[in-house]
Amino acid sequence: MHVLMMSLYAAIAAVVLAAVDPKSDTTRQRLVHGLKIFGSFLGIGLLLSWVLFPVPW
Amino acid sequence: MQTRDGLTNDIAPNYSSGSFVFDEPRPFSIPRRAIAVVAAWLVPGAGHLLLGRYGRAALFFVSITGAFFLGLILNGRLFWPTVAEPPSTFHFDLITVLWFFAQIGSGLCYLVSYALGFGTNPHPEAATFEYGNTFMFLAGLLNYLVIHDAFDIAAGRKR
Numbered sequence: 255m256h257v258l259m260m261s262l263y264a265a266i267a268a269v270v271l272a273a274v275d276p277k278s279d280t281t282r283q284r285l286v287h288g289l290k291i292f293g294s295f296l297g298i299g300l301l302l303s304w305v306l307f308p309v310p311w
Numbered sequence: 312m313q314t315r316d317g318l319t320n321d322i323a324p325n326y327s328s329g330s331f332v333f334d335e336p337r338p339f340s341i342p343r344r345a346i347a348v349v350a351a352w353l354v355p356g357a358g359h360l361l362l363g364r365y366g367r368a369a370l371f372f373v374s375i376t377g378a379f380f381l382g383l384i385l386n387g388r389l390f391w392p393t394v395a396e397p398p399s400t401f402h403f404d405l406i407t408v409l410w411f412f413a414q415i416g417s418g419l420c421y422l423v424s425y426a427l428g429f430g431t432n433p434h435p436e437a438a439t440f441e442y443g444n445t446f447m448f449l450a451g452l453l454n455y456l457v458i459h460d461a462f463d464i465a466a467g468r469k470r
Contacts, residue, residue, distance in 0.1 A: 259442050263449060269374045270453045273367050274460040276469055
């Protein structure tokens, strides 16, 4: 459930952030930028969850 | 003043005659900019629709309204600034002001839901309560970016 919600959140944020990116001129550039954002959200989220897992509070 | 040289004439031979058209973004009129910004706040993507960016308009409408209503379905609640309990430095509870600011960015999604009573009876005991709130914050905050993007297009700063 949590990973699904995180993926949905990352997908929505990536779509909008890639579409408003002023440095991307073509659809392909926006697509690549969006995939990078999506991957970053998921990757950093998973990394943080792994690092914080032993924290007791 | 710099004069035209041979290279300039080769690159843009028709520039001085006015027939050479640069493909630069053009600014819209001030009233149209204002209308686009207000429309972008009220309905996500509407500003881009008015400026002729139909693809992006559809993308923003689907993703932002989708995020907002997904939040409502997941038992998220609508926030309104509440008066802080004394003793307090500020009149309002600051965290509710921030949450309200995040959610009101989604414009009519928030206002219509509030008027119809959706999300006004919180269910914090629901397992998806925090997920719902987070998606509603996301929708409003992303729409602020979209409003800014619509303004940039209307002002001719962006294609």
